[in-house]
Amino acid sequence: MDLNKEVIIKTVKNKSNSKFRNFPMVPRVVFGSGSFSQLGDILLPMRKSSDAPMIFLIDDVFENSPLVNRVPLLFNDQIIFISADEEPKTAQVDILVTKIKTDFQEAPSGIIGIGGGTLLDLSKAVAILLNNNGLASEYQGYDLVSKPAIYHVGIPTISGTGAEVSRTTVLLGPEKKLGINSDFTTFDQVLLDPDLTVGVASEQWFYTGMDCFIHCIESLNGTYLNAFSQSYGEKSLELCKEVFLGVLSPAESRDKLMMASWHGGMSIAYSQVGVAHAMSYGLSYVLGTKHGIGNCLVFQHLHEFYPEGVELFHKMMQHNNISLPVGICKDITEDQMNKMIKVSMHMVPLWENALGNNWRNTITPSKLRSIYNKI
Numbered sequence: 087m088d089l090n091k092e093v094i095i096k097t098v099k100n101k102s103n104s105k106f107r108n109f110p111m112v113p114r115v116v117f118g119s120g121s122f123s124q125l126g127d128i129l130l131p132m133r134k135s136s137d138a139p140m141i142f143l144i145d146d147v148f149e150n151s152p153l154v155n156r157v158p159l160l161f162n163d164q165i166i167f168i169s170a171d172e173e174p175k176t177a178q179v180d181i182l183v184t185k186i187k188t189d190f191q192e193a194p195s196g197i198i199g200i201g202g203g204t205l206l207d208l209s210k211a212v213a214i215l216l217n218n219n220g221l222a223s224e225y226q227g228y229d230l231v232s233k234p235a236i237y238h239v240g241i242p243t244i245s246g247t248g249a250e251v252s253r254t255t256v257l258l259g260p261e262k263k264l265g266i267n268s269d270f271t272t273f274d275q276v277l278l279d280p281d282l283t284v285g286v287a288s289e290q291w292f293y294t295g296m297d298c299f300i301h302c303i304e305s306l307n308g309t310y311l312n313a314f315s316q317s318y319g320e321k322s323l324e325l326c327k328e329v330f331l332g333v334l335s336p337a338e339s340r341d342k343l344m345m346a347s348w349h350g351g352m353s354i355a356y357s358q359v360g361v362a363h364a365m366s367y368g369l370s371y372v373l374g375t376k377h378g379i380g381n382c383l384v385f386q387h388l389h390e391f392y393p394e395g396v397e398l399f400h401k402m403m404q405h406n407n408i409s410l411p412v413g414i415c416k417d418i419t420e421d422q423m424n425k426m427i428k429v430s431m432h433m434v435p436l437w438e439n440a441l442g443n444n445w446r447n448t449i450t451p452s453k454l455r456s457i458y459n460k461i
């Protein structure tokens with residue numbers, strides 16, 4: 087882009103006081119059982135040269151699995167296996183970006199993330215940082231990214247997080263857990279193959295699926311709700327009920343939860359999440375609790391905020407024979423508790439969505455402490 091054009095765009099951006107958000111969506115998506123086989127054809131036209139590799143970031147649970155043999159490697163493409171045992175971190179993004187820049191003379195043609203929310207978020211962040219100077223933590227926040235990311239593709243292997251459609255990548259940084267929210271974060275291509283979720287452990291399936299269910303409840307009961315979010319949230323909730331309270335075949339469940347996740351993600355795109363997410367961010371920051379289970383641990387105690395949703399949640403737990411761990415916050419120190427409360431109270435848009443502008447009348451440190459103590 088020539089400099090003048092860039093200056094004009096920046097000026098317009100700064101002067102504009104847009105009331106309505108102009109929201110990016112995933113421009114291309116493939117859906118269908120077995121669609122992973124088409125990945126090679128999808129990537130081919132996006133290859134810049136034989137020296138510009140496609141980099142596949144893959145959850146290390148797939149190391150030595152048949153899926154790896156189906157990855158359409160060409161030229162100097164590289165697979166990097168990554169553990170999803172911990173939530174994604176900004177330092178991890180920086181290390182990956184340095185490694186890719188060191189390993190290859192040419193910039194990659196694309197980044198392909200294959201895995202759950204952790205892998206999808208890492209892929210989005212790596213794609214951004216390959217084209218933007220500095221450290222990942224410098225971009226945690228809202229619209230701090232100035233240059234487009236390199237081509238990036240998301241391929242979920244578990245359903246529920248909505249990371250495949252969102253314009254954020256949530257990262258644990260040195261100072262905060264916060265997303266890189268930008269128009270350049272959204273994937274250029276998503277491939278939804280429900281077969282890839284075969285073999286997910288039943289607890290993990292449930293916890294991640296509940297992330298989606300909780301997105302729906304928090305969006306549909308939020309003060310930010312609008313017809314756009316509602317239309318996606320209602321569809322997603324209907325699908326969650328079919329999956330977690332109905333009697334579907336495993337193949338139907340996989341199809342429907344994948345689409346529930348998509349719609350749930352779309353629902354919060356134009357609104358916000360709420361109490362469970364605000365509090366589970368605190369849990370995750372201090373104790374490293376993973377997002378899906380962290381949301382469940384909090385949500386079970388939120389009767390007063392989401393009475394119908396919490397009742398449904400308990401029915402779903404029962405129907406799927408799930409029992410949550412107890413005593414998570416039993417042995418934490420006073421310092422840890424205070425940190426959890428601080429991180430949680432910092433999530434202002436989430437509280438505003440959940441309870442309106444006067445949320446501080448309800449949400450006090452002692453209120454949060456009483457809920458954390460139940461977990």
Ligand SMILES: [Fe+2]
Pocket residue numbers: 247297298301363377
């Ligand atoms: Fe979530």
